[in-house]
Amino acid sequence: MFKRIYFWIDERLDIHDYIKKDVLDKPIPKGLNLSYCFGGITFFLFLMLASTGYFMAIYYVPSPLQAYDVVDYITYEVSLGYVIRGVHHWSANLMVVTIFLHMIRVYIYGAYKNPREINWITGVLLFCLVMAFGFTGYLLPWDQKAYWATKVGTSMMGTVPVVGEYALKILRGGTKLGALTLARFYAFHVIFLPITTVILLIGHFLMIRRQGISKPL
Ligand code: HEM
Numbered sequence: 001m002f003k004r005i006y007f008w009i010d011e012r013l014d015i016h017d018y019i020k021k022d023v024l025d026k027p028i029p030k031g032l033n034l035s036y037c038f039g040g041i042t043f044f045l046f047l048m049l050a051s052t053g054y055f056m057a058i059y060y061v062p063s064p065l066q067a068y069d070v071v072d073y074i075t076y077e078v079s080l081g082y083v084i085r086g087v088h089h090w091s092a093n094l095m096v097v098t099i100f101l102h103m104i105r106v107y108i109y110g111a112y113k114n115p116r117e118i119n120w121i122t123g124v125l126l127f128c129l130v131m132a133f134g135f136t137g138y139l140l141p142w143d144q145k146a147y148w149a150t151k152v153g154t155s156m157m158g159t160v161p162v163v164g165e166y167a168l169k170i171l172r173g174g175t176k177l178g179a180l181t182l183a184r185f186y187a188f189h190v191i192f193l194p195i196t197t198v199i200l201l202i203g204h205f206l207m208i209r210r211q212g213i214s215k216p217l
Contacts, residue, residue, distance in 0.1 A: 022209075029215040036213065038102035043201070045095040049133075050194065052088040060140070062186035064179050067142035092134060099130055111214040119207040122200050129197050136189040139182060150185075151177050 010016045059078065061070050074081040103123065106112055112120035139150045154177065158168035173180025 026209070026212075028213050031216045032213070033216065035101070035105040038098050038105055042095055042098045042102055045091045045098060046197070046201075048087060048091040049095065052084045052091070053190065055084045056088065057190060060186075062140070062183050064142060064182055067140065067182060071141045071143075092137065095130060096134065099127060103127065109214060109217055115211055116207070116214065119204060119211070122204050122207070126197065126200050126204065129193055129200070133189065133193050133197075136185040136193065139185045140189065142182060147177065150181070154181075 006016075056074060059070055059074050059081075061067060071085075075085055076082070078084075106120065106123070135150075135153060139146045154168055154171050157171060158164045160167060169175060171181070171184070172178075173184050
């Protein structure tokens with residue numbers, strides 16, 4: 001059945017040769033070990049986060065009056081809502097672990113060196129984006145923990161010399177944490193951060209394709 005659909009599409013778009021030669025049949029160096037999987041696992045977790053996030057966005061309302069109840073509704077009323085939310089929660093936590101392990105692997109194997117410096121830099125930016133996903137997502141349930149954690153986090157940013165006060169106002173949408181902050185964090189979490197991440201990931205993967213995976217030590 002799937003094969004027939006695949007060949008039906010191939011007849012029209014001629015994708016078979018491209019997928020076989022350019023996507024699947026790329027040679028990799030001999031002797032790779034499990035530590036080379038962490039980048040792929042991080043990508044898999046990102047896909048899980050995006051797909052579960054889509055489902056939650058169907059119900060979520062970024063308003064202080066409704067956010068808490070809506071998250072409660074997703075968890076206890078929507079069928080399989082607790083699974084979707086649970087997978088989102090655990091994927092987010094695991095992704096922080098796997099991205100760290102991926103970075104450590106790249107560092108230990110010296111894979112950041114010539115000619116892969118630009119890929120390391122896109123990686124560092126991706127790391128910052130993953131942290132920003134966590135920070136903005138934490139506020140969305142709008143419970144006490146979320147409110148006070150964000151209050152402390154944004155206040156810390158406010159202590160940065162010169163730009164701190166300005167950054168705090170941009171983040172909170174004013175001096176106080178409230179409806180504008182929630183709307184802003186939601187927009188960052190579901191629009192700005194995902195789009196930037198996808199663009200950087202495309203760059204990351206194209207560079208891996210061009211330079212190949214580095215050889216083991
Ligand atoms: C969303 C985050 C990220 C994803 C999905 C991702 C994905 C991947 C994948 C699938 C690979 C090839 C397989 C492997 O080496 O594991 C790779 C390679 C690489 N990544 Fe990442 N990565 C991410 C973040 C990072 C970070 C934070 C850094 C470093 C600061 C980084 C630097 C590199 C480098 C330099 C390579 C080439 C390694 C080599 O050729 O041996 N990446 N990445």
